[in-house]
Amino acid sequence: MSETAGGGHDWPLWEVFIRSKGGMAHRHVGSVHAPDSKLALAHARDTYTRRQEGVSLWIVKSGEIIASDPADSGPLFEPAEDKVYRHPTFYDIPDVVKHI
Amino acid sequence: MPSLPVIEPKDVRQAKIAPDGGVFDEGEPTAGKDPLEDVYYDYLVRLGDDSLILGQRLAEWCGHAPGLEVDLSLANLALDLIGQATHLLNQANNGDGDELAFHRDVLDYKNCWLVEQPNGDFGRTIARQLLFSTYQHLLYRELADSPDPFLSGLAAKAVKEVSYHRELAADWTIRLGDGTEESARRMAEGLDWCWRFIPELFEVDAVMEELIARQCVPDPRGFEGEYKAAIAAVLAEAKLEKPADQRPILGGRRGHHSEHLGHLLAVMQHIPRTYPGAVW
Numbered sequence: 001m002s003e004t005a006g007g008g009h010d011w012p013l014w015e016v017f018i019r020s021k022g023g024m025a026h027r028h029v030g031s032v033h034a035p036d037s038k039l040a041l042a043h044a045r046d047t048y049t050r051r052q053e054g055v056s057l058w059i060v061k062s063g064e065i066i067a068s069d070p071a072d073s074g075p076l077f078e079p080a081e082d083k084v085y086r087h088p089t090f091y092d093i094p095d096v097v098k099h100i
Numbered sequence: 101m102p103s104l105p106v107i108e109p110k111d112v113r114q115a116k117i118a119p120d121g122g123v124f125d126e127g128e129p130t131a132g133k134d135p136l137e138d139v140y141y142d143y144l145v146r147l148g149d150d151s152l153i154l155g156q157r158l159a160e161w162c163g164h165a166p167g168l169e170v171d172l173s174l175a176n177l178a179l180d181l182i183g184q185a186t187h188l189l190n191q192a193n194n195g196d197g198d199e200l201a202f203h204r205d206v207l208d209y210k211n212c213w214l215v216e217q218p219n220g221d222f223g224r225t226i227a228r229q230l231l232f233s234t235y236q237h238l239l240y241r242e243l244a245d246s247p248d249p250f251l252s253g254l255a256a257k258a259v260k261e262v263s264y265h266r267e268l269a270a271d272w273t274i275r276l277g278d279g280t281e282e283s284a285r286r287m288a289e290g291l292d293w294c295w296r297f298i299p300e301l302f303e304v305d306a307v308m309e310e311l312i313a314r315q316c317v318p319d320p321r322g323f324e325g326e327y328k329a330a331i332a333a334v335l336a337e338a339k340l341e342k343p344a345d346q347r348p349i350l351g352g353r354r355g356h357h358s359e360h361l362g363h364l365l366a367v368m369q370h371i372p373r374t375y376p377g378a379v380w
Contacts, residue, residue: 011167032169033167033168033169034169035275036275038271039271039272039275042173042268042271043169043170043172043173046169046172046173046176047169047172050172050176
């Protein structure tokens with residue numbers, strides 16, 4: 001990397017979401033550094049869609065994501081562990097039904 | 101990245117007995133063999149060489165760009181351009197574009213001066229890209245309506261690639277121009293370096309006159325005004341002054357090049373010239 005330019009070190013981080021095809025949800029695929037939202041979109045396009053990975057991109061500034069605290073994972077997630085009846089596994093899904 | 105070829109003793113022997121044997125080719129390379137009309141051949145090679153040489157220049161940034169994402173951006177541009185060059189030079193030479201790319205000497209190259217200019221710093225690379233991609237975008241947009249099915253097909257596909265190149269170059273120009281004091285200075289210096297090569301893009305010589313008369317290709321002078329207005333609009337948004345007009349530099353289409361092109365070709369061509377037919 002160039003020693004004269006900022007080298008992207010002072011650029012904010014952006015999270016990248018790709019919709020792989022129409023009808024599918026956007027999925028998180030990674031992140032890029034960029035000076036602003038427009039170039040973040042360009043960088044995401046150039047970094048993550050080189051092999052026809054998607055038809056739509058979402059960019060979100062990493063700092064604006066509200067995340068759960070790993071320290072709270074007990075109260076947040078453990079209560080679901082013994083509620084097996086919440087899984088839709090008690091009936092057969094026909095083969096023709098996709099994306100479930 | 102492909103690994104380098106394994107060089108066997110037989111390859112070394114082949115290199116020593118090769119007709120060019122490490123010496124530049126002599127005589128007419130491929131133009132003489134070509135069944136296409138000379139002017140059409142010339143035009144394909146001009147477009148192909150523009151894309152090939154700029155693609156090679158951009159590829160020189162690989163691993164050196166200011167940031168990993170920019171590295172990929174520039175490599176993507178380079179790959180688009182080299183893809184265009186492959187189609188154009190294949191079309192010019194009966195499917196053997198590699199022969200034209202790797203076994204022609206500098207005087208047989210027909211690219212414009214702008215694309216062969218050294219990368220300089222990132223500002224100069226972006227200046228070169230803005231000035232070329234804006235031109236290429238307008239040209240391919242018109243060329244997509246050419247009655248020649250090859251040219252219209254190529255342009256219809258490439259115009260989308262080039263539209264992105266133009267947009268990206270404009271975005272960076274605005275950010276560097278309207279950025280820090282240092283980025284604005286570097287951007288202005290880059291534009292100043294490249295400015296004298298603009299007139300060549302719109303030059304109409306005998307080859308172009310013939311093709312334009314046959315309505316095979318667009319007259320670039322038809323979109324010169326739009327080009328100047330588009331560049332002026334980007335510079336205004338970037339808070340940059342338009343550089344002073346300089347003495348135009350012409351001649352690339354006739355094989356007259358800056359000293360930089362020979363060095364570029366030496367790097368690009370040395371493997372296929374030293375080991376003809378090498379594959380990996």
